Amino acid sequence: MPKGSNQKLKLSYLCKIMQEKTDDEHSLTLQQIMHELEELGITAERKSLYDDFSVMNDKLGIEVIKEQIGRETYYHVGGREFELAEVKLLIEAIQSSKFITKNKSTQLIRKMKNFVSEYQAKQLQRQVYVNDRIKNMNESIYYTVDGIHTAIEQNKQIKFQYCVWNTNKELVPKKDGAFYKVSPWFLAMEDENYYLVAYDSEAGKIKHYRVDKMLKISITDNLREGKELFKNLDMGEYVVENFSMFHGEKRRVHIEFPDDKVSIFIDRFGKDVTIRPAENGRSFVAVDVAVSQQFFGWVFGLGADVKITSPEDVVSDFKKQLEEHLAELMS
CATH class of the missing domain: 1.10.8 (Helicase, Ruva Protein; domain 3)
Structure with a gap:
């Protein structure tokens, strides 16, 4: 039998045919496989296909299953890299x-x-249905993430522009386009957003940045700083304590709630959160959080039967926030 023009690609094309055109529900006979190869300019004999199947099974990790149905023999790919x-x-x-x-x-x-x-x-x-209503609009975010990972691996600082949205739905650099310079230490995913946690040498503290609002990132020649702050930091615990990544003073806060809302606190703070019984079908938790307007807003959104009970100054600040909002609404 004369050889086809693409004979050297026979095994490659055979793998492609079997992976694309067969599965647990669909199989091909040897004759059908030979026809598919002929369409690609490749000739094949039965014995050579048997040898190729052995190579696929033993060398390439592609499981080819032989199945007898009546008087006909069928072949299909079994286990795949992804089911x-x-x-x-x-x-x-x-x-x-x-x-x-x-x-x-x-x-x-x-x-x-x-x-x-x-x-x-x-x-x-x-x-497949992709809802663009909730999707991020910054297409460069993948290169930003890759650049951050590279900087962390190389132990280098980065610089970038940090942006906010304007009323025209455009990302506009803050500080008149001035570049931020920080030492990146890790990336965290919270509430479907990616955040960079970094050390700001100028401010002398850890800061957070929304990755999708970072533009024109580049790696500098300066080595990272802030190692001592991150040395003993439990990054998982840190993310939980600073949930939603809003700045604020870290405090141990007691929150009381009805028992039927316990899942909200487990979902937010994890299964390891300590839950203690209160009275009348209520419980309370003591959690370390970054106290901020966003934290108060989260508590308020849980309903009137959820309340902060201590410390007193946090309770007072919460009440003050509510009174100011009420006064603004009534004005």
Whole structure:
């Protein structure tokens, strides 16, 4: 049998055919496989296909399953690097992530389909819906994250412009476009947003920055500073204590609530949070938080039956915030 023009690519194309056109529900006979190869300018004999299947199984980690149905023998790819259920789970995570832009979500989902057969890809397409209402609009965010990781690996400081949104929905640099210079130490995901936690040498303290609001990031030649502050820092605990990444004085705060709202506090502070019984079907927690207007707003949003009980100065500040808002509404 004369050899086809793409004969050297035979094994590569065979792998592609089997992975794209077969799965647990769809198989091909040897004759059908030979026809698919012929369409690509490749000739194949039965014995050579048997040898190729062995190479795929033993050397390439592609499981080819042989199945006898009646008088015909069928072949299909079995276990894959990602099972269909896993790909569906990953796609759902991409769809629901506010951090990933709509365009990047579409690109990633398209790439994820390469891990399944063309038949399974059609199933995935039916479930794909990317809601751009909640998606981030800063397309450069992936390069920013990569730059931050590189700086951390190289133990170098970074500089960047930090921005805010204006009424025209444009990102506008703060401080008239002046560059911020910080030592990056770690990235944290909180409430579907990515944050850089870094040391500001000029201010002499740890600060947080929304990654999607950072522009024109570059790595400097200066080594990072602030190592001692991060040396014994429990980063997981730090993120919980500074939830929502709003600045404020860190305090141990007692919050009392009805028992039917306990899941809210476990979801927010984790299963390790200490919950103690109060009276009349109520409980309280003592948590370390960054006391701020945003923290007060979170507590207020839980309803009138949730209240801060101590320390007294935090209770007073909370009441003052409520009174000021009420006075503003009544004016």
